[in-house]
Amino acid sequence: MVTMSPIATVIIFILMLLLVLLSLAYFTYSILLKTRPADRKKPVLPPGSMGWPYIGETFQLYSKNPNTFFALKQKRYGSIFKTHILGCPCVMVSSPEAAKFVLVTRAHLFKPTFPASKERMLGRQAIFFQQGDYHARLRRLVLRAFMPSAIRRTVADIEAVAVRTLRAWDGRRINTFQEMKTYAFNVALLSIFGKDEIEHIEELKECYYRLEKGYNSMPINLPGTLFHKAMKARKELERIVSKILASRRKKLVEFNDLLGSFMEAKEALTDEQITDNIIGVIFAARDTTASVLTWIVKYLGENPSVLQAVTEEQEEIMRSKEIDGDKYLNWDDTKLMPMTSRVIQETMRVASILSFTFREAVEDVNFEGYLIPKGWKVLPLFRNIHHSPDNFPEPEKFDPSRFERSPKANTFMPFGNGTHSCPGNELAKLEMLVLLHHLTTRYRWSLSGSEAGIQFGPFALPLNGLPISFSLKT
Helix, strand or coil: CCCCCCHHHHHHHHHHHHHHHHHHHHHHHHHHHHCCHHCCCCCEEECEEECCCEECCHHHHHHHHHHHHHHHHHHCCCCCCEEECCEEEEEEEEEHHHHHHHHHHHHEEEEEECHHHHHHCCCCCCHHHHHHHHHHHHHHHHHHCCCHHHHHHHHHHHHHHHHHHHHCCEEEEEEEHHHHHHHHHHHHHHHHHHCCHHHHHHHHHHHHHHHHCCCCCCCCCCCHHHHHHHHHHHHHHHHHHHHHHHHHHHHHCCCCCCCHCCCHHHCCHHHHHHHHHHHHHHHHHHHHHHHHHHHHHHHHHHHHEEEEEEHHHHHHHHHHHHHCCCCCCCCHCCCCCCHHHHHHHHHHHHHHHCEEEEEEECCCEECCCCCEECEEEEEEEHHHHHHHHHHHCCCCCCCCHHCCCCCCCCCCCCCCHHHHCCCCHHHHHHHHHHHHHHHHHHEEEEEECCCEEEECCCCCCHHCCCCCEEEEEE
């Protein structure tokens, strides 16, 4: 029998203990490896429902108040959720932080996108569909024509359009939205072409009306379809713009309107690029501004105290101009309209004409532990943000006084946010202020009684375009 010294026994005991500890360490490491944090935190798709194949949840979105659709989704899934609309898998985000992530801080990961048929109709080289240097160049050109230093010279011309528009309504029952579309269209054409292209404007209008009818049609380019007629109208628009460009080049003079900005030789835009962007600007400037003005008329009619406050503010401006012997509005006058400006802001918040905007992920993106796959559409939900009680107490209440203080950052985005925010927002606000000055000081209107409903297509509007009876004050 072999006996070991006490020292050897201790050494063997220590070695066995080390072996046991190493075995335990390896076993623990193996378990941790299978459940390591990197795996546990691997991004997953946001929660949500994708609806029916291809159709998805498009009908649910467009058949009800978008407030209801988005609110139900947000309540069930949280501030980020997936869905499937307009034939596309989508991730919708409804927090100010997420909207800023998509539109500002990580905007390079999300490209602007529209359905392909809309790009064909408006023009693939229009500013909406661009990124990078070309987008930056277009944005600079549009801003140069629409910045305050440029549009302050147009106040008198816009006022003339507003006065003619309102005078034509006197004693009539009108469809407010349709009439506001005409007003916004005329201001847009004035801003693009100035006052010197009268001979082409009526022809251009007629072509655009035909194009507009096919905008929300099925993209079937066969003779007799609305889409086919719209694409034919677009070709005619190209021809008209080419005639205007040729005429201007012969005159060898500088123009201060948007077309003049696009035509600068050093910018070297092609005729096709100019045409695409002119059609795009008309599209962007018309329906959205007209929708806001329609809602303003409705909210003022429903809130007599607010209407009275706006009227008193505008009458004070009118009296001061009579004392000075000045009959026309100027840029400085529009800076004396804080109450009217708050009404515009609150209308844009409550109505939220643009419920959301489309972006597309250019690569897989990880946001707060959720995967946004490459190629998926991403929709920042402006409407949800504008109607969140965390951002605006009693959000369904029309209360312009809430804009006596600046809203919290990234909670009010009526013109979008980031490099793709609307470059024509100053012009839009100016044409609203000018119209509201004459509307409230010289006219009265009454709602029809059927204005309680809302219709969608694609913008939210009062039912039937808000029919009103309109007359000159006596």
